[in-house]
Amino acid sequence: MPAVKPKSKPRPEVLPGVRHPMEKYLRTDRLPHIWCSGCGLGIALSSFLYAIEELGIDPNKVAVVSGIGCSGRFAGYVKMDSYHTTHGRAIPFAVGLKLANPDLNVVVFSGDGDLFAIGGNHFIHAARRNADITVLCVNNFNYGMTGGQLGPTTPPEARTTTSPYGNFEHPFNLVYLAASAGATYVARWTTLHARRLKESIKEALQHPGFNFIEIISPCPTNFGRRNRLRDALDEMRYYADKAVIQHGVDPAGAEVVPGKEFIVGKFVDVRKPTYLELYRKKTEELAARFG
Amino acid sequence: MTNKTTARDALGPADKRILAGIHFMNGDEAIAEGAIAAGCKFFAAYPITPQSEIAERMARRLPQVGGVFIQMEDELGAMAAVIGAAWGGVKAMTATSGPGFSLMMENIGLAVMTETPCVVVNVQRGAPSTGLPTLVGQGDMMQARWGSHGHYEIIALSPWSPQEAFDLTVKAFALSERFRVPVLIMTDEVVGHMYERVEIPEEVPVAQRRKPKVPPEEFLPYKPEEDLVPPMACAGEGYRVHVTGLTHDERGYPAMDPDTHDKLVRRLCEKILRYRSEFTWYEEIMLEDAEVAVVSYGISSRIALGGVELAREKGIKAGLLRLITVWPFPDEAVRRVAERVKGLVVVEINLGQIAREVERASRGIVPIQGVFHAGGRIHTPEEVLAGIEEVLKCRQ
């Protein structure tokens, strides 16, 4: 009998026989993933899965929605109801999903370009409404998927493929943007802070309303390489050096400026009626008035 | 029973999904009522003339029937939210006009690719661009066909009255569930704003979504049944499906190869084309002995009927082929009519979009006279008559 050629590449076993403890939440038949070595997306993913595990949330009641990009591929690896939508539209998709089925814990996982350039309008409006979703943004300061172009968070003077002479645009401070648009839970971590990130995701998943976590991640292939942070480890060392953990800081002053210290931690944790709570209140009023 | 549908009266009891009775309402309102009667529980939209009456009525009515209305920040978001809601397990609709329809295109493609049942209404106005916001047009017919990128099939229906707007909206929901496809209602400003008698029946069928018949371990979310449509597992039902706009295999997993792509795209088209005869609706009026057939749809077909009547008064044997299903195009119906007549006349409020299809479907066997107007007004019956006379001249 002729040998059958395997269709997919054999899965590399880094530590033979050892399985990822969170494997039950992964589509293992889709591994290996497409992310570059040194990318922080894997850490963001496992932090999220550990958060689900530790909270004991029924994974059948979690829906993950992504846009398009490297971060957008997140939805493809989680073994939950997961939606890989269009570029920039993860948030409105998630809003519709949540309103149709309020029992779901709806989590948007996407990139800085997806959520803040092409999808920026949806972000601020979902935050304004205090829509009942959690948005996790993996910020790698550039457009990873398309080859490292300038994005809305690219720092001043950073080199990208479309800012070859150094970026001269002003970037967004995402935590400030989220807070001022009305998000009721706002935090920032880097993928170096895996455990704190996990705890923060746990808080967000339990916090009613619009929750936002910025997850700063290395992108050695596209960003670091062009900006004197050749290896992912260099970028991690940089975070270890520059990230200052502080809670309750005014997000307005919490920009991420190259070469300077920057704040990570929780910026906002407040309670405000959510979109669904207000909608229910309205319909109850209506029922009382008209029977 | 007569139900007045003034704004106040419409705020009736919460169990009023079907406002059975005889109403005086416009096409926009009839679409909203058709949707609610068909079981629509989610509506997301952004205001635009001449669609606003749909959104306004949905805002008023959905909370009464346990549904959700949300005014989104734009039409990109509206279309995305509708797809999200459909995956959340409900029937969902959006409505817009030309500029918003343009913004919805990318996500209409997502709905096609992910096989998401939903209904999209376009109350057409004068265009291109901002065009004539308050005045009629039919210039988005080709955009409805292939406005999103890629090769696909879509279903589009075009009502000629508020009553038909109601009826077709109910049918649109049924088709969207049956084929798991976005169904477009391509109406226009005049039908949208025209007030007429609309009769809402006591009972309106609510189409059921096709659900998986096997447990999650055995379920392949994009494995079609015999009729090429796969059952749909929505979020929270325990099936943990992956849904992507990328080319995908039966597991729903991305598969970046030409064979999978070809297979998928062909199935997405074939699932509709194979069964098109079930929903290719049209009306033949005075065609039995006709020498000239006028082909039209939507509001223009109503004017065309007036033109046909004028022609008959003058002794010209004219008839009307009124298209109700516009996409997939009723090729066969048009060809059969073309074979029987000496000439065809196409009446539409654009400079010849459906006319191209008529030409293609009739294979040029008879001359075709276009009665076109770029928008801003409907035709007059006299213009239609002139077209009928013109095409007869060609023949001589």
Ligand SMILES: Cc1ncc(C[n+]2csc(CCOP(=O)(O)OP(=O)(O)O)c2C)c(N)n1
């Ligand atoms: C409408 C549209 N425009 C452009 C693209 C191409 N595109 C794909 S991913 C991407 C950028 C993604 O950047 P980001 O959101 O930061 O995610 P990352 O890849 O860095 O994780 C772009 C521009 C697209 N898919 N759709």
